[in-house]
Amino acid sequence: MAEDISTATPQRAIPQMGDAYFDPLLQDAGEGLEGPGGAMHRYARRPEGFMLGAADFDPETWLLSRQPLYTEAEHHRWRLLFDNQRKMLPGRACSDFLKGFAALEGAMKDGIPDFADLNAVLEPATGWRVVPVPELIPDNVFFWHLENRRFPAGAFIRGGKPKTLKVRKANEGAAPEHIAYSQVEDDLFYLQEPDIFHDVFGHVPMLMDPFFADYIAAYGKGGRRAIEHNRLKNFGAIYWYTVEFGLIQEAEGLRIYGAGILSSPDETLFSLYSDSPHRIALNVDRVMRTDYVISDFQDTYFVIDSFEALHKATAGRDFGPIYQRLPAGFTYATTALLDTDTVVSAGTQEYKFNGGKGKPRAMAHMDRLRTAHGR
Ligand SMILES: [Fe+2]
Incomplete structure (x- = not known):
């Protein structure tokens, strides 16, 4: 963790379709990475539909030195998701999200954004930066980045998610390691793990808000203590129910700020x-x-x-005594309502009790919602 990466700027070039460009880390189908100085130093055309690209990977920080090179198909996929979800925002996303989104939209609307463009807007506003990671990263590394106002964003886009993640050692004594993705087509709207659309579209606009920016940095700081106290699951629930799936009461009504909701058209309707x-x-x-x-x-x-x-409810509190009182694991089921709850609206749990995703009556529930709210 000692290495100072605070001045590193992720860089990316978007090649024109069919252009040849130099990428020393590019690999061909069936071949491995040779590493610097090996046979891979050559001009290469990126094989469309085969891989996302390759970049230096630092196993200590879990960061890629730059974003991978994306194909036009991947940029197209981003635009589909972006245009679809952008329409869902008015009257549903909270005002601070919309404000942040408006500031960043120029860097997001034409394809997978270059993090340098996002950071040019984000960093002067709240000191946060978006940094590329190859996959889900370990909790302790994630918290460390948050504490230092770096938001790790998955570098790949859904629909081309990495089937095999290849990390090869560079030549003896030469760090860092290299990482490459093999590309496998899968369902655009089925998200197995956070991708660049979820991480950037869902999370980054909120990082433009000063209070929220401070909240997430404080959350990162608290993560270390949660690990020390063996209460990471409990601490993780705070992130889950706020940063990912939080709702906020505004003067005009209930609105969304959670990234997990705002990057999903169906959950946008379901949650509200x-x-x-x-x-x-x-x-x-x-x-x-x-x-x-x-x-x-x-x-x-x-x-x-x-x-x-x-x-205030999180950053200003000493969680040490709370952790000592908290039992390990969870006490309340996902459907629990307690006497002590301040209930905004008690649910029927109809979707849940009909089996949820993929089950006929739960899907009928969603169809009714889509029809009623114009999707
Ligand atoms: Fe997320």
Whole structure:
């Protein structure tokens, strides 16, 4: 962790289709990476549909030295997702998200954004930067980046998610290692792990908000203590129910700030309009004891009044004594309603109790929502 990467700027070039360009780390089908000085130093045409690209990978920071080179098909995929989800935002995303989004939209609308373009807007605003990572990174590294106002974003886009992640040692004594993706087509709207669309479209606009920016940095700082106290699961629930799936009560009505919702058109409708999930005023102690749903819509959403209040409820508190009182693991089921809850709306749990994703009656529930809200 000692290496100072605070001045490193991820760089990326977008090649024109059919252009030959120099990429010493590019590999051919069936061949391995040779490393610097080997046979791979040559001009190469990127094989469309085969791989996302290759970049230096630092196993200590888990960062790529730059974003991979994306194909036109990948940029097209981004534009599909972007145009689709952009239409969902008005009247649904919270005002601070929309403000941040407006500032960043120019860097996002024409294809997979160059992080340098995003950072040119983001860094002067709140000191945050987006940095590319090849896959989900370990918790301790993730927290360290957050604490230092670096937001790790997956470098690949869904639909071309890495089937095999190849990390090869560079030549003896030569760091860093190299990483490359093999590309496999899969379903555009089925997201197995956070990709660049979720991470950038969903998360980065909120990092433009000063209170939220401070909140996430403070969250990163708290992560180390949570690991020390063996309460990482509980601490993770705070992130899950705020940063990923949070709702906020605004003067005009309920709005979304969670990135997990804002990068999913269906959950955008479900979280706001479905009568199935509970919506409960956020209480940090309660949230830390509550299980959550990983592979389907949430059974419960927690609602905040302001990001300032959220920041105060977390950053200003000493979690040490709380961890000592917290039992290991979760106490409350995802569908629980407690006497002590401030309930915004009690859900029917119809979607959940009909089996959720893929089950006929749950899908009929979603069809009704889409019809009612014009999707
Ligand atoms: Fe996320």
